[in-house]
Amino acid sequence: MNLKEIKLAPFIKLIFIIAIIAYVVLNTDIMGFVSKGISPVLTAFIIAYILDYVVRFFELKMKVPRSLSILISILLFLLILTTIGLFIVPRVVGAVSSLIKAIGNFEFDINALSQLDFDNFYLNEIQQAIVDTVTPLIQKLTNATGTAVLIVVNEVQKITSGLISLVISFAISIYMLGEKRDLLARIKRTLFAYLSDQTANQVLYASRMANKIFKAFFLGKLLDSTIIGVLAYLVFTIFNFEYALLIALIIGLTNMIPYFGPFIGAVPAAVITLIANPSSPIDVVWILICILAIQQLDSLVIGPFILGDSVGVSAFWIIVAVTVGGATFGIVGMFMGVPVLVLLKTLIEEDVEKRLAFQGYEGFQSNDIKNKKSRK
Template structure:
């Protein structure tokens, strides 16, 4: 019945099969991303609820253990703090955000006109450009850029209406997710116990315990990275806002939000965030550009050397090449969120592979002895 096992390289078949599957997935990364986005879209309410519950669970657990409260009371206090924070953010952030965006949109036409005038009167008439026929090439390309900017300026009511619909959809997902998260936190221990029961029912004890072990390790990595990085990025965003206010840089609020969000991405976050920050600041002149650049680089160094290690603790155990690979794949599948989640997920996969390889090596060493 198991005659195939006499084949000399039978053990290589699973490795070859897995390699082919991985190659096909990477080769069709756009299709994989589309399928995953569809699945995530269908499960969006539950995902919102799970994420909210996961982020609020440490606070609920702290209140429960620190003040010896019942689960219902600790959940009530947790959600009062959470909802109060959301209300305060909307009350303080939305007016400033709308004001910043409105000022940028109002200045865009004048900026495009000034840029076009400067290009036509200074750059295109430069002797070096004329000598090497660069003026015609530059003129053609800069016209495309300016036309694209003009197209962005022409915001009509249809676009505004679509954005309002998208925003209302996000609010609805948030509200539904909050309701689901309450039930998840109430039934947390029961759900975990039921999952363990299923594992022991369908698997032998050693495999079930191994899965539970890796579940705990995955939770530790995600909790350490996701929650820690979220707090870290919030602090960086606040420090960026305070710094820009002290430096008297315009549009400080919207720039701080951009830096805070992109800081969630390891290693490359502040570099990615600096590009739109400079694009926004370009309306305020070269002095503001220099101030923003120096501040963002300073915050990046402060975060990398001091704040990040203090909040997140030990690293996720990934070398730069693994992080670059994780961010690239995550970006292709689910954008910025994918870039953020991909790092701890890759850390879990890498740790699992290393553990499997070590077990195999140890077993072979013991058999040889």
């Protein structure tokens, strides 16, 4: 046998089929029909998945009985939701309402910029390009007030149904946590009943790997983004930027997206700052400098300390995952792209290594492969 006989076709076919099914479901009416039925269950699974980490902490580290660990975790979750609902949501809603009014009254003297003479051909060309780009954007922004109000009204109308769905999902998540062992046992029984032992063990192994990668990535990014959001709010408050809480919230949320998140969050931050104080465009420069400094602190200190090597892939693969995931599935794809890529990459590389070793090519080309996990 030689390298040409190594077959990765089953993996490629499986990935292709899953991608096609996901694309069809997300981009057709099927998604709307399916989401109504499974959305509360999926939300409940996400809540239970996150809370299970807290439950396991109290159960394994603090030696608290599981039932009591679940109760403590639920109370902490409700405390966080209550804090957000009482202190953060009203301020964010007020900031958004104020921002919508500011958009309606927004005036930016683009003529002053166009009349500046830098006495340099290249600078004047850059100046004209900026004027040509900004002018239509300002016109669209000014005319967007009515649309923004309609969007806010429509979203407010969805709050009641959303709260009911969240309560149902929360109740389901409690049962999921309480019956975790029973659910896992039933899943394993079903796998071994309908699949061969080898296939069932492979599915369980892939599931454990997926759980390890997703939990390390999402919980790490969630904690990292929360710290960045709080830090951004403190910095913006110190420098007395308007809409500090709203901008910090945007920075924290977009920070969940690897690599592209800081750039995505900086754009609305700059626009909001300009709308808040159009007579002082230098504020835009200062807030961008603050965001750059915070993101550098995150990438050099906070991120590596919290995430460590949980990603385990190079920047090239992360950029590919975010780009392809975002282009295919939007924001959800940008969030899910990296952990999915890490999972597939890990499983395929392990299979390739086993096949190479079986055929006498153990360690083949290993020196040319970057292994980020081995770096300290």
